Amino acid sequence: MTPKERVNKIFSGEKPDRIACFSGMGNVTVEGLKKYDYAFYEIHLDAEKMANAACTSYELYGFECAVTPFDLGIEAEVLGAEMNFYTHKGKEDIVYPTVKKKAINEPEDVDVPENIEEKGRVPVVLKAIEIMKEKVGDEVPVATYILGPYTLAGQIMDLEKLLKMSFKKPDKIEELLTTLAGMLIELGRIYKDAGVDYITVREMGAPTDVLSPRMFKNLIQPPLKDMFSELPKPTVLHICGDTNLIVDLMWECGPTAISVEQKNDVAKTREKLGENALIFGNIDPFGTLVQGSIEDIRSAVKKAIEGGVNSVWPGCDIWPAVPKENMIAFVEAVKEFGKL
Numbered sequence: 001m002t003p004k005e006r007v008n009k010i011f012s013g014e015k016p017d018r019i020a021c022f023s024g025m026g027n028v029t030v031e032g033l034k035k036y037d038y039a040f041y042e043i044h045l046d047a048e049k050m051a052n053a054a055c056t057s058y059e060l061y062g063f064e065c066a067v068t069p070f071d072l073g074i075e076a077e078v079l080g081a082e083m084n085f086y087t088h089k090g091k092e093d094i095v096y097p098t099v100k101k102k103a104i105n106e107p108e109d110v111d112v113p114e115n116i117e118e119k120g121r122v123p124v125v126l127k128a129i130e131i132m133k134e135k136v137g138d139e140v141p142v143a144t145y146i147l148g149p150y151t152l153a154g155q156i157m158d159l160e161k162l163l164k165m166s167f168k169k170p171d172k173i174e175e176l177l178t179t180l181a182g183m184l185i186e187l188g189r190i191y192k193d194a195g196v197d198y199i200t201v202r203e204m205g206a207p208t209d210v211l212s213p214r215m216f217k218n219l220i221q222p223p224l225k226d227m228f229s230e231l232p233k234p235t236v237l238h239i240c241g242d243t244n245l246i247v248d249l250m251w252e253c254g255p256t257a258i259s260v261e262q263k264n265d266v267a268k269t270r271e272k273l274g275e276n277a278l279i280f281g282n283i284d285p286f287g288t289l290v291q292g293s294i295e296d297i298r299s300a301v302k303k304a305i306e307g308g309v310n311s312v313w314p315g316c317d318i319w320p321a322v323p324k325e326n327m328i329a330f331v332e333a334v335k336e337f338g339k340l
Contacts (some may be wrong), residue, residue, distance in 0.1 A: 003140040004063035010169030010278070010311055011198060011234040012257055019311055019338030021331050024064035024143055024200030024236045024259060024280075026317035030094070031324045032056030039091040040320070044071055047127035054128065055136050057318070061327040064135050067143045068128045069121070070317070072202070075147050075187065076155040077120030078108065079103045093127035094320050103156040107165070111155070112183045117190045129194045141197035145238075146184050148203025149177040149223045159205075166211070170219055181223035185230045192232040200236040200259065200304040201227060207241030209283070216246050221253060228254035236280065240316065245266050251277055261315030262287070278310045283330070285314040289322045294329040301333035313339065 001011075001016045009016040032277065033040060036052050037293045043053040050068050057063040073083045078255055082105035086095040093291050104110050113119055117126065125144065139312075147155065155178055166173050188199050228235055237250050238259035247269045250258050254321045257278035260269060266282050273334045281304060283289060312334045 002298050003091070005318065006063060009143045015340060016238050017340055019183050019334060020064050021307060021312050021334035022063065022141070022200065023067060023313050024145055024238065024316070025067065025202065025314070026070040027057045027065070027067060028053045028061060028070055028192055028313070028320060029057060029318065029322055030320045031060055033320070035060065038216060039089070041051065041087050041089060044097055046123065047124045048131060050124060050128040051131035053136065054132055057327070058090050058136055058140050060324070062331045063217050063327065065141050065143055066132045067145070068132065068145070071123050072147060072155065073097050073099060074125060075184065076103060078113065078116050078122060079156050081156055099155055102158060103155065107157070107172045110179055112179060112309055116183065116187060117191060122187070122190070126190070126194045129191065129196060135196045137195070142152070142195065143198050143200065144191045144196045145200040146188055147338065148201050148202070148206065149180040149184065150220050151205035152184065152212040153177060156204045162208070166215065166219060173219065177219070177223040181226050183229055188231040198234045198236065199231060200238055201255070204238070204240045208243065208245050209241055213245045213249065217249055221249055234324055239316050244272070247272055257310070257340060259313055266304055266307030266309055278307060280311045280313040281309050283312060283314050285316050287321045289314065289330060290319050290325070291325055294326065296331045296333050297329045302337045305337050
């Protein structure tokens with residue numbers, strides 16, 4: 001069974017030959033960059049380099065996907081934010097792009113342009129998807145991610161102001177999130193039309209250590225429900241932090257699967273959601289994959305599988321500095337412990 005066939009079966013609720021080892025978030029590594037002699041900043045700006053880099057984790061380690069882009073600025077740029085790509089950095093420097101200038105001061109300032117497929121770096125991502133499909137699309141799933149509305153709001157306006165207004169003027173934030181959800185639905189459809197096999201929604205800015213479960217239900221969940229009712233499936237919802245307090249609310253949003261990180265107790269999540277929910281997770285991408293020993297990695301994979309995950313995912317983007325031998329051990333451990 002190819003990785004693509006395996007992942008497709010998992011998403012469709014069928015029984016694969018084993019649990020898959022893949023992701024819906026960035027997984028480019030320093031070893032992958034070395035393969036093509038790329039500087040990190042280059043892979044955010046050039047479609048061919050973006051595509052080549054995205055395929056390297058499958059080519060080098062057998063990691064069962066190819067995902068693009070690698071940063072969180074695509075949607076913000078479409079809405080007028082200015083990015084810093086740190087193009088002055090050397091090839092050894094891993095510095096992710098950041099927002100240099102916010103797009104709006106107040107929620108009502110947001111202006112979604114027409115033809116978003118032509119704006120910012122969306123054309124770069126679309127071309128990269130096309131190249132990835134040609135390179136590895138018959139063997140592994142090609143995927144992308146989009147931000148959740150609240151996370152995107154934090155990219156385009158001052159984060160402190162966003163948090164204050166979420167409590168003091170929730171009606172204004174609700175209106176902003178509704179607008180952003182509409183744009184993200186459109187972008188998801190554009191990516192699907194380009195050929196991606198699944199889409200992850202990263203609502204990273206709404207963990208329970210920032211917003212209470214009640215706030216999540218009242219403010220964050222409604223636009224997410226709108227998104228998942230309209231986005232082409234399969235879809236995954238990822239939220240950072242310990243999400244056991246809100247996993248039922250996450251599942252109610254309507255994704256095909258949910259992704260949880262290392263702070264989440266997967267066994268409790270499985271108990272809470274039941275046997276039919278698709279749960280992906282929850283390997284620590286830095287503490288375990290980068291800093292851990294091979295035995296640490298094997299133990300973490302085994303624990304995640306015993307906890308009830310349907311696929312083993314890193315809890316966030318794989319940190320590029322992950323040693324080659326650790327990535328290989330990661331994939332091999334899933335093959336060993338994930339037989340069904």
